[in-house]
Amino acid sequence: MNMMRMKLRHYCTFATLSLLALLLIIPRVLAAQCVQQASLRKPDITEIISSGWPTAPDGPYTWGYCFKIQRGNPDSHCKPSVEWPCAPGKKYYGRGPIQISYNYNYGPCGDAIGENLLRNPDLVAADRVISFKTALWVWMTSTSKPPMPTCHDDILGKWKPSTSDTAANRLPGYGVITNILNGGLECGHGFDEKVKDRIGFYLRYCKILGVSPGENLDCGNQKPFGHFNSIYVE
Known part of the structure; x- marks a missing residue:
């Protein structure tokens, strides 16, 4: 222990x-x-x-x-959006240092850092550089x-x-x-x-x-x- x-x-x-x-x-x-x-x-x-x-x-x-990943059993955190549509089967629960959540944040954040986070939100937890980029985006945007x-x-x-x-x-x-x-x-x-x-x-x-x-x-x-x-x- x-x-x-x-x-x-x-x-x-x-x-x-x-x-x-x-x-x-x-x-x-x-x-x-x-x-x-x-x-x-x-x-x-x-x-x-x-x-x-x-x-x-x-x-x-x-x-x-x-x-680095939201604990428990989070839902998809997908909200209807024409601009930032959810990808089939993907979930947008909290990930990363500031736990970016929801497709309407994953979308514009991904655009800002040059990653398609709507298509692959798991990158936020899997890639340490991308993870901290999302934290800075949340903080500064x-x-x-x-x-x-x-x-x-x-x-x-x-x-x-x-x-x-x-x-x-x-x-x-x-x-x-x-x-x-x-x-x-x-x-x-x-x-x-x-x-x-x-x-x-x-x-x-x-x-x-x-x-x-x-x-x-x-x-x-x-x-x-x-x-x-x-x-x-x-």
Whole structure:
């Protein structure tokens, strides 16, 4: 058991450090980026990515970044789309460091990185370079209608909320990143256990990197950008 635990911890550390080395950006960006895979969850199963648990060795927020494929028995994650039609027999559940999901994300992401991810979504889990390219695409891109900020611009402080954003309590900070990715599920209804976990992971990474977490970490009082999210909103 101890040997298996050591191997798992080694893999988790390697995965985290690989992303940090790839990004080469400022510490708060790294902390926020790390959390999204460590705590990302979807509605169809109880727990997919979060590796933390109350009795985990070294604390509940020390075991993120351990899985490259959505856990459980996910459905196809295929939504009707003329522009990004699903390939027969393919599933678009979460894969990669930030668990890109749904055909409407696999399609434009594949176009951006030069891979046909609609036809072969398994590349995201099988090819480490493609995997991290998808993570960077999710982090740096907004494909929503109307446009949302990118996660990157928010955490860097480049995003300036509009009057409607301010009225919706969407203010710059880590909470907006949760809103961008999963706001329709996790934001705008007060306390949410999944959001608490995200913040817990984020604070841990900020402490490790020696950076202030900033303000507005929660999204409980923010109006969601969309009714569901997972990046795309219309």
